[in-house]
Amino acid sequence: MLNFLKHGRVAGAMLGAALLAGAASATELRYAHVGAEGDIQTVYAAQAAEGIAAATGGEVTVTVYPASQLGGVAEMVDGVRMGSISMGHHDFASLARLVPEVAVFNAPFIYRDGAHALAATDPQSSPALQAINEKLIAQGVRIVGRIYRGDRHISSNFPVKTPADLAGKPFRAVPLELWVSMVKGFGAIPTPVEVAELPTALMTGVVVGQENPLTRIASNNLNEVQSHLSMTGHMRAVLAVFINEEVWQGLSEEQRTALTKVLDEEAQKSLKMATESEADLVKELKGRGMTVITEAEGLDVAAFREKVGAQIGQDFPNFAPLIEQIEAVK
Known part of the structure; x- marks a missing residue:
């Protein structure tokens, strides 16, 4: 079985909490998604959780709830918007109830290849995504990363x-x-x-x-x-990683930078996994x-x-x- 199938088994566990002795001061993020064990998105969430804890010295820890444990797509999006769930990921179009135009990033036949898909959905540099992100932020949700899952x-x-x-x-x-x-x-x-x-x-x-x-x-x-x-x-299946805006504002600038860097690194890994595994x-x-x-x-x-x-x-x-x-x- 492929390596990423093995890694998926760690999803759902608390990752990196031991990095901080004073755990009471840590910010815990509840991260939900609907992916099944073995899927690239499940591997992404588990490894991102581990990376965020390491990059912040345990100041920010992440508990992942995969496989619809906190509800289906609509419940997850509503949970992130209201703050009962800190973070989640799914197709960009899952956020279309908040900002209809965001669905364009899942439109069929629009990306040349996987690298183009990641570049066009980079919240740090894509003009189209940055403009739509401003509208999402007004609704209480911010896109902070993306995952490449391969062709559908x-x-x-x-x-x-x-x-x-x-x-x-x-x-x-x-x-x-x-x-x-x-x-x-x-x-x-x-x-x-x-x-x-x-x-x-x-x-x-x-x-x-x-x-x-x-x-x-x-x-x-x-x-x-x-x-x-x-x-x-x-x-070209690209998923948006999004966070509650109030939660985001509650993080320090250093923590936001660390989280964003980890998510981008994991996005590049997801592209590599998807390409090699097809x-x-x-x-x-x-x-x-x-x-x-x-x-x-x-x-x-x-x-x-x-x-x-x-x-x-x-x-x-x-x-x-x-x-x-x-x-x-x-």
């Missing part, structure tokens, strides 16, 4: 090579407007399903397919309920019995790009100038 691909119970193959079929959509729009572009019927309920929904036929990074497909054993994998790469994961999922479909086997990625782009343009016309800014990032 389609899995299904039958071969999928073009949008026509999904026409009229119930397909899992992340319960966010951007994903609903994208799945419409796939040609399917968007059917919202929370991630914790996804394996059951696929097994029972509530939905016949879904899309996720290979890490999620492997760590959730979706190969047990899906027979085919279509390598569409329709999204070929191994394809091989692993083939070994588990999945049929992998690439352009060599007739997958028409251009058709997906055209259909999805048209649907996103129709549903989110205000994305156009932001997409131009993102595309201009070097």
